Amino acid sequence: MGDAAQMQIATWNVNSVKSRLDLLLRWLDEARPDLVCLQEIKCLDEAFPTAAIEDAGYSVAVHGQKTYNGVALLSRFPLEDVTRGLPGDESDEQARYIEAVVSTPGGAVRVGGVYLPNGNPVDSPKYGYKLGFMERLRAHAAERLLLEEPFVLAGDFNVIPEARDARRPEAWVGDALYLPDTHAAWRRLLALGLTDALRASDDEGGVYTFWDYQAGAWQKDNGIRIDHLLLSPQAADRLLGVRIDRHVRSWERPSDHVPVVAELAV
DNA sequence: ATGGCAGTATTTTACTGA
Numbered sequence: 001m002g003d004a005a006q007m008q009i010a011t012w013n014v015n016s017v018k019s020r021l022d023l024l025l026r027w028l029d030e031a032r033p034d035l036v037c038l039q040e041i042k043c044l045d046e047a048f049p050t051a052a053i054e055d056a057g058y059s060v061a062v063h064g065q066k067t068y069n070g071v072a073l074l075s076r077f078p079l080e081d082v083t084r085g086l087p088g089d090e091s092d093e094q095a096r097y098i099e100a101v102v103s104t105p106g107g108a109v110r111v112g113g114v115y116l117p118n119g120n121p122v123d124s125p126k127y128g129y130k131l132g133f134m135e136r137l138r139a140h141a142a143e144r145l146l147l148e149e150p151f152v153l154a155g156d157f158n159v160i161p162e163a164r165d166a167r168r169p170e171a172w173v174g175d176a177l178y179l180p181d182t183h184a185a186w187r188r189l190l191a192l193g194l195t196d197a198l199r200a201s202d203d204e205g206g207v208y209t210f211w212d213y214q215a216g217a218w219q220k221d222n223g224i225r226i227d228h229l230l231l232s233p234q235a236a237d238r239l240l241g242v243r244i245d246r247h248v249r250s251w252e253r254p255s256d257h258v259p260v261v262a263e264l265a266v
Numbered sequence: 267a268t269g270g271c272a273g274t275a276t277t278t279t280a281c282t283g284a
Contacts, residue, residue, distance in 0.1 A: 015273070015283085016273055016274080019272085040283085042273070066274090067274050068274085068282070118283060119284095120283080158283095171267075177284065210284075212271075213270095213271035213272055214269060214270055215269080215270060215271085217271095224284080253272090256271085256272080256283085256284080
């Protein structure tokens with residue numbers, strides 16, 4: 001840890017870890033996060049750049065998939081009890097969830113890294129898959145909350161929670177990220193007792209984590225907030241603050257998402 | 267509003283993403 005009194009937990013959809021390795025290493029060196037949940041690594045476990053990331057000081061756990069999806073955990077502390085895949089559907093072959101317990105000097109923190117389905121187009125089976133995944137995530141989070149331990153569910157949720165989370169909310173009406181059923185599933189998740197870490201400390205709009213590559217979205221700040229960290233009560237009690245590393249979006253050949261970092265007292 | 271961008275696969279475009 002950079003500071004003995006706190007722990008930084010981050011989530012970042014890197015849009016291919018192989019294409020983004022230089023930026024990932026640059027950001028790890030700059031931000032010095034203690035734990036990182038990566039999404040859309042887009043490679044099999046054996047193709048993950050484990051050695052380069054271990055050289056940067058991190059332990060690695062990967063749940064990979066070729067071409068699409070894929071999630072990973074990077075940690076400065078030992079990763080224990082790693083589980084891969086979201087329970088509730090044995091036929092689901094998409095690599096979208098990885099969980100582990102991180103042992104820190106201040107105690108254990110359980111972390112779930114999630115890449116929730118996009119769900120578009122909404123008249124296709126993809127939207128049903130998204131809603132089914134959200135219900136499975138709710139059921140799994142409910143189980144984890146019974147443990148009454150610090151638990152952080154972090155990742156790309158592909159959910160714009162409210163109008164203030166989009167620069168142009170009117171453009172998202174009817175989209176899988178913003179449909180009423182999506183919002184209802186999001187609220188059911190939070191109603192378990194999870195805290196949206198960013199909203200615990202910032203009520204303002206204009207706080208985004210994703211800007212499309214197209215149509216000059218970054219230059220126009222036409223963004224949305226879809227990358228989130230949800231905290232169990234025991235984790236929320238330790239929340240010191242959240243930041244979004246927006247500047248990473250202006251680096252050369254960036255991901256369309258930027259890192260979101262929560263600081264917890266440990 | 268769309269898909270103008272970007273990544274991957276096997277490629278000479280198709281698909282996926284949000």
